[in-house]
Amino acid sequence: MVNRKQLDPEDGPQAAFGARLRMKRDARGWTQDELAERIGCTGSHISAVETGRRPPTRRFAASVDRVFDTGDQFERQSMAVRQTALLEGFPEYVAHEGRAAEVRLFESGVIPGPLQTRDYACEFANTAAERGDITPEQATERVDYLIGRQAALFRTPPPLIFVVLDESCIRRPIGGPDVMDAQLVRLLEFAELPNSWLQIAPYSMGARRPFNRVVHLLTMPDRSLMSYVESQTQGYLDRELSSVLPLVRNYHQLQIAAVSQAESVAMIEELRKGIV
Incomplete structure (x- = not known):
């Protein structure tokens, strides 16, 4: 044409x-x-x-x-x-995440989006609207966007999903006891999936924890790699192997140093006893 x-x-x-x-x-x-x-x-x-x-x-x-x-x-x-209420670069990352063969996530302080319950996500979105950072309409769109992202990750056949959470993610109270308990239950359900791995990076790791900010790593069906990192105001998607491979290496080191999935599940279950 x-x-x-x-x-x-x-x-x-x-x-x-x-x-x-x-x-x-x-x-x-x-x-x-x-x-x-x-x-x-x-x-x-x-x-x-x-x-x-x-x-x-x-x-x-x-x-x-x-x-x-x-x-x-x-x-x-x-x-x-x-969606105008998301960091620059994040929607582009999510588009790739929905097609990835393997997804590796590290978060500090907040449960990652793919594992959030709707109530947990609403607490963040509504609080952002109360601060005036976004409008109430954008808060609703932000939560709907997150739910759509989850559906893409839990597709058939599903990708392999590796998640390492800083201990602060499970100890930071978000919403009331019911909201936080339901969120911890969601983590336990995720750990039972055949395509998932969940680990906690305990406070005792100290300076051995290689990441101090959000890091997401994708392995695409053609085995190409990309990373997504965030600052307070911007997200950055990177496909250059020279900068992505060091993050992959550090992620593997993080998994080695973090507690096992069985120990992580035990930590979450013990924490729930103080909530319910």
């Missing part, structure tokens, strides 16, 4: 949505006008979404799911495009 704009899904969530929309449309052999007629919009609107000139609304994405019989996949993907 003459003058057809090339789409690069790696350019971000909006580009990824547009590229996927075009791929699905091409697979059906439909023109933009033919798809537009089925959705109830114009061909120029389809063109603008595919090329990233117009972000997809939730209603538009739901219509795309209906036409292509894709469940809620496009609707969930559109949330990454519209």
Whole structure:
């Protein structure tokens, strides 16, 4: 096709949505006008979404799911495009996380998103809204986005998921006793999954703990590696082996020094006795 704009899904969530929309449309052999007629919009609107000139609304994405019989996949993907309450770089990371063969997470102070209960996540989102950091609407979108992220991780077949939590994650009280107890139960349920590994990095590790901030590592189906790290104000996705491999090495060292999954489960169960 003459003058057809090339789409690069790696350019971000909006580009990824547009590229996927075009791929699905091409697979059906439909023109933009033919798809537009089925959705109830114009061909120029389809063109603008595919090329990233117009972000997809939730209603538009739901219509795309209906036409292509894709469940809620496009609707969930559109949330990454519209989400303005997340750190820069995080939606792009989540898009890759949903396709990864292996996921390795380290968190300090907070249970990682894939393992959070809705009530636990709401405590953070609502508190951020109370501070004025985000709007109440963004707080709701943030929690919905997290639930969508969880669904992608617990897909079939599932990825291998390795999680190392600093001890502060399980000891920091979030919400009331019921909220925190339900969150600890969620961790115990995660530890029972056949594709999961859960370890606690105890306070006694001291300076031997190699990470002092969020570190996420992905192994993709083609065995390529990428990392995601966060500061207070920004997230950074990295694919350069020269900087990713040292993080992978440090993660393995972290797993060796952390307590075993059995010991970690025992710590969580003992902690629950003081809550319930």
